[in-house]
Amino acid sequence: MQKFVLDNEDAQVAFGRALAAAMSFRGHVWLEGELGAGKTTLARGVMRALGITGAVKSPTYTLVEPYEVGAQQVYHFDLYRLADPEELEFIGARDWLDSEALCLIEWPSQGGDRLPTPDLRIRLALAGEGRHAEAEALSPHGEQALTQLPSLLARLRHSSEGGS
Numbered sequence: 001m002q003k004f005v006l007d008n009e010d011a012q013v014a015f016g017r018a019l020a021a022a023m024s025f026r027g028h029v030w031l032e033g034e035l036g037a038g039k040t041t042l043a044r045g046v047m048r049a050l051g052i053t054g055a056v057k058s059p060t061y062t063l064v065e066p067y068e069v070g071a072q073q074v075y076h077f078d079l080y081r082l083a084d085p086e087e088l089e090f091i092g093a094r095d096w097l098d099s100e101a102l103c104l105i106e107w108p109s110q111g112g113d114r115l116p117t118p119d120l121r122i123r124l125a126l127a128g129e130g131r132h133a134e135a136e137a138l139s140p141h142g143e144q145a146l147t148q149l150p151s152l153l154a155r156l157r158h159s160s161e162g163g164s
């Protein structure tokens with residue numbers, strides 16, 4: 001388990017960028033946290049790492065939004081409005097969940113036992129003006145990503161401050 005302090009929105013986006021790199025754009029990441037905890041802002045950072053510069057909105061009504069740049073794919077799930085875990089099968093989510101893509105899953109508790117164990121579980125919480133993130137690895141791929149995450153994040157922060 002590792003804890004990260006994310007003081008502002010930029011730090012939240014940087015965390016998402018570092019996460020995408022650490023995961024090498026594959027595997028499953030659960031994003032947990034109450035409304036406004038910063039899940040979608042973190043997801044925006046992942047899409048920035050993918051090269052998407054436009055708006056990134058949580059797919060609250062469509063449940064999943066696919067992103068693809070070159071050979072890299074990200075599926076962004078928001079299961080907040082999933083009425084029944086079985087609905088995942090009806091909407092064809094199994095193919096996306098079983099793919100080689102990076103799957104970011106907001107509100108994974110709504111998926112019940114229809115979701116596989118993730119590689120990383122990230123719990124976000126409000127902390128003063130900023131947010132805290134607790135990341136827990138649940139697979140070897142997740143372990144490896146979690147080892148790399150702090151240095152990738154430090155490098156991003158350093159470069160955004162004008163360092164090389």
Ligand SMILES: Nc1ncnc2c1ncn2[C@@H]1O[C@H](COP(=O)(O)OP(=O)(O)OP(=O)(O)O)[C@@H](O)[C@H]1O
Nearest residue numbers: 006007008009012035036037038039040041130131
């Ligand atoms: N680390 C941070 N520090 C300060 N503000 C942040 C941080 N991360 C995100 N925010 C701000 O918090 C607000 C909510 O963020 P966001 O929409 O990402 O939350 P969410 O968890 O996806 O919420 P919901 O579940 O309602 O979709 C936004 O205004 C965003 O700019």
